[in-house]
Amino acid sequence: MQERQALSARRIDHDLLGFVLHTPLWFWIAAGVLGLLVSAFVGSVGLLVLFGLQLLGYTNVQYWTIFITHFVFWVGISHAGVMISAILRLTQAEWRRPITRCAEVLAIFSLITAAMFPLIHTGRLWRTAYWAFPYDFTRGIWPDVRSALIWDPSAIVTYLTGTALFVFVDLLPDLAVARDRSTGLRHHVYRALALGFHGSARQWRLQLTAGILLSALILPVFVSVHSIVAWDFAMAIQPGWHSTILAPYFVIGAVHSGVAAVVTTMIILRRFLHLDKYITLQHFDTIGRLQLVVWFGYLFFFLMDFYFGLFARDPVEVSIWELRLTQPPTNILLFIQVLTALIIPLPFWFSRRCRRNVSLMFWLSISVNVGMFLERYILVVTPLSVKQPFVYTWSPPYQPQVIEYVITIGSFALASFGLLLFAKVFPIIPLWDVKEGQVNSQEVQVGRREVPAAIHD
Amino acid sequence: MADETGAVLGLFERPDDVAAALDRLRAAGFTGHDLAVLTDSPYPEGAFGEEPVRHRLYVFPFVGAACGFAVGLLLTIATQFSFPLVTGGKPILSIPPMINVLYEGTMLGALIFTFLGALFESRLPDFRPTPYDPRITEGYLGVLVRRTAGHADEARAALRAAGAFDVVPPPSAREEAPRALAAQR
Numbered sequence: 180m181q182e183r184q185a186l187s188a189r190r191i192d193h194d195l196l197g198f199v200l201h202t203p204l205w206f207w208i209a210a211g212v213l214g215l216l217v218s219a220f221v222g223s224v225g226l227l228v229l230f231g232l233q234l235l236g237y238t239n240v241q242y243w244t245i246f247i248t249h250f251v252f253w254v255g256i257s258h259a260g261v262m263i264s265a266i267l268r269l270t271q272a273e274w275r276r277p278i279t280r281c282a283e284v285l286a287i288f289s290l291i292t293a294a295m296f297p298l299i300h301t302g303r304l305w306r307t308a309y310w311a312f313p314y315d316f317t318r319g320i321w322p323d324v325r326s327a328l329i330w331d332p333s334a335i336v337t338y339l340t341g342t343a344l345f346v347f348v349d350l351l352p353d354l355a356v357a358r359d360r361s362t363g364l365r366h367h368v369y370r371a372l373a374l375g376f377h378g379s380a381r382q383w384r385l386q387l388t389a390g391i392l393l394s395a396l397i398l399p400v401f402v403s404v405h406s407i408v409a410w411d412f413a414m415a416i417q418p419g420w421h422s423t424i425l426a427p428y429f430v431i432g433a434v435h436s437g438v439a440a441v442v443t444t445m446i447i448l449r450r451f452l453h454l455d456k457y458i459t460l461q462h463f464d465t466i467g468r469l470q471l472v473v474w475f476g477y478l479f480f481f482l483m484d485f486y487f488g489l490f491a492r493d494p495v496e497v498s499i500w501e502l503r504l505t506q507p508p509t510n511i512l513l514f515i516q517v518l519t520a521l522i523i524p525l526p527f528w529f530s531r532r533c534r535r536n537v538s539l540m541f542w543l544s545i546s547v548n549v550g551m552f553l554e555r556y557i558l559v560v561t562p563l564s565v566k567q568p569f570v571y572t573w574s575p576p577y578q579p580q581v582i583e584y585v586i587t588i589g590s591f592a593l594a595s596f597g598l599l600l601f602a603k604v605f606p607i608i609p610l611w612d613v614k615e616g617q618v619n620s621q622e623v624q625v626g627r628r629e630v631p632a633a634i635h636d
Numbered sequence: 637m638a639d640e641t642g643a644v645l646g647l648f649e650r651p652d653d654v655a656a657a658l659d660r661l662r663a664a665g666f667t668g669h670d671l672a673v674l675t676d677s678p679y680p681e682g683a684f685g686e687e688p689v690r691h692r693l694y695v696f697p698f699v700g701a702a703c704g705f706a707v708g709l710l711l712t713i714a715t716q717f718s719f720p721l722v723t724g725g726k727p728i729l730s731i732p733p734m735i736n737v738l739y740e741g742t743m744l745g746a747l748i749f750t751f752l753g754a755l756f757e758s759r760l761p762d763f764r765p766t767p768y769d770p771r772i773t774e775g776y777l778g779v780l781v782r783r784t785a786g787h788a789d790e791a792r793a794a795l796r797a798a799g800a801f802d803v804v805p806p807p808s809a810r811e812e813a814p815r816a817l818a819a820q821r
Binding site: 189320322329340347351374383386387396399403612 | 677689697715718733736737740743744753758759760761764766773780
């Protein structure tokens with residue numbers, strides 16, 4: 180059963196455009212803090228460009244480290260946004276309405292953050308363009324499509340473009356509302372962006388059809404992108420990475436962390452933009468059930484990754500698992516990963532009361548992403564460790580340096596800053612979708628019950 | 637901005653009145669092509685008795701996919717022949733690794749063409765001056781008579797009779813003057 184209040188169109192506009200048209204004090208504080216952190220991020224990248232990769236904690240054998248971890252992590256975060264939005268649209272689930280745009284926008288900014296890391300990782304960002312994009316007409320050196328690393332840019336460009344178009348199509352009617360409610364320069368900007376949308380039956384029909392088509396097209400792209408990210412590793416003949424399990428394991432891991440990130444974002448937006456009437460406890464209840472299902476899928480692939488590692492009895496592969504399970508600090512990180520991504524959330528998600536506890540859901544979502552970040556870290560970094568011959572000790576472990584911590588914090592600030600600015604300029608909850616839900620929620624009599632006309636839960 | 641088509645917009649509060657307005661306008665001789673219902677959210681198709689929307693948006697993804705595949709094929713083949721580096725003893729033109737780039741190119745083409753198709757079929761961008769009222773995005777329903785061809789008064793009368801609480805634009809001074817003169821006579 181849907182839990183929602185009857186709201187007038189004017190009330191919906193007032194509530195959901197309030198933050199767009201009026202700026203509270205906290206926005207400036209939040210933007211200032213995030214802006215500072217993003218500046219620190221940019222400054223640190225500048226230092227890397229200036230002084231080179233010597234500032235990082237790379238060792239002779241470990242050179243795919245925290246930046247590649249970030250790349251995998253942020254691509255993962257970007258996934259669930261589009262997945263949730265596209266699946267719920269295709270299935271016409273009623274509860275999708277207030278959360279789809281927030282999930283899609285999170286996907287865009289996560290993906291932008293992710294796409295920066297391979298560039299930062301190479302140290303000479305501008306040269307990466309030669310390596311990835313076919314434009315070098317003078318030297319005769321072209322991207323080698325036989326390398327898995329070249330598949331990535333094609334996948335990310337497709338996914339980012341598709342997601343941005345998906346968001347824009349969905350945003351058009353709301354830009355028309357913003358056009359009608361704003362004045363001055365802002366009115367002119369919204370007017371230009373709304374492209375003259377005025378809500379005719381034809382425009383609505385095309386808008387809905389385009390939404391369905393884009394959803395159907397972007398779902399396979401979502402699966403392909405994280406599979407291709409996994410193949411960056413799996414195509415290399417490197418024990419610990421060279422495994423067929425990696426593609427589905429990455430995809431399900433992406434869904435696990437991405438859904439948690441959507442929950443975190445929803446709760447923050449609900450709290451600061453006063454969206455309690457729109458993002459209700461029912462949403463957290465439903466999404467908690469989804470997390471439970473994803474949890475079981477993730478557990479399966481987590482166990483299979485371990486099993487695949489041992490099954491071949493490759494001595495190097497076995498030794499990598501030995502490192503992960505017995506050698507500090509890797510074994511401590513693995514323990515924290517299992518605890519935070521798997522063990523802690525499970526009992527709470529079984530309970531309806533816990534799923535409806537917003538604070539608890541917030542901390543569980545953070546817990547999942549702490550675990551998932553560690554999972555990516557362990558997966559990326561440990562296979563590059565080498566057990567030295569004859570002395571039987573491991574190569575000196577990679578230790579992140581200060582600049583890597585700053586860039587790590589900065590990356591979270593960057594994605595949050597993007598999301599905050601988007602929410603300031605555009606409505607983060609689709610006005611038209613909520614209004615359509617209100618139209619469809621008119622009740623019909625079934626036996627002795629009054630039930631909403633639309634009951635796709 | 638002056639509207640040269642003589643278009644008229646009636647504003648309504650209830651969907652039933654909009655359906656009645658369309659019936660009256662058709663009875664007054666306006667065709668479905670001249671009429672449009674403006675709303676702030678999508679209503680079920682045919683809710684106001686309007687004609688079904690015909691479009692060819694479904695064709696666009698296929699055309700886009702074909703274009704994307706062709707560009708991907710050209711790119712992957714051309715770059716491999718332009719930079720003939722033997723990798724691991726594999727042939728210069730190696731098809732299996734092309735599949736990923738071809739797939740992404742195909743999907744990218746389909747996505748872009750779907751987007752462009754949606755704009756094209758929606759007749760957007762459209763910045764031509766037509767009667768519009770911001771109250772439509774406040775929840776009121778609008779019935780737009782696009783071309784009145786000198787029958788603006790009939791359109792206004794039909795909209796008013798069906799329950800429109802406002803009709804925009806109001807009769808202009810040029811339209812009002814002969815009427816006032818006739819009334820004096």
